[in-house]
Amino acid sequence: MNIKSKVTISKNVFAQEIDDETIILDSTTQEYFSLNEIGKVIWSLLSENKNLEQIKEEMLEMYEVPEEQLEKDVLNFLQALEQKGLISID
Template identity: 40%
Template structure:
């Protein structure tokens, strides 16, 4: 996985922000997922931009974090979303 990839959301996932945090429902598995404040910011940036490099740039401007730490954390987060079937990544 790399920052040049594009995010595609699964058609079966519904997202709703509740009290500043994102709640996701996967209609296929009927599982709920709760995202904390940072996870919510990542999800919203993915919805807005779609390409991981742009998501990364947005988060880098939003948070006081080292570039390497952000990249590692972002890619780990995306990997978990992919494993859960909530998003897919493809070359841009």
């Protein structure tokens, strides 16, 4: 996986914002996941069908963080989502 990879949210996943958090439900496994602030931003951008390059660029405008660190953190987060079956990465 790299910043050029294509990410797709699984069809069996539903997300809901509750107060300041985003809760994700995998309807297949019935597992719930809660996202922190950064995860919520990434999920929201994925939901808008943004590619990883667009997500990185938008987040660089939001946060003062080195580009390499942001890219690494985004990719690590997406890898964790993929391992849980919430997204697929091509």
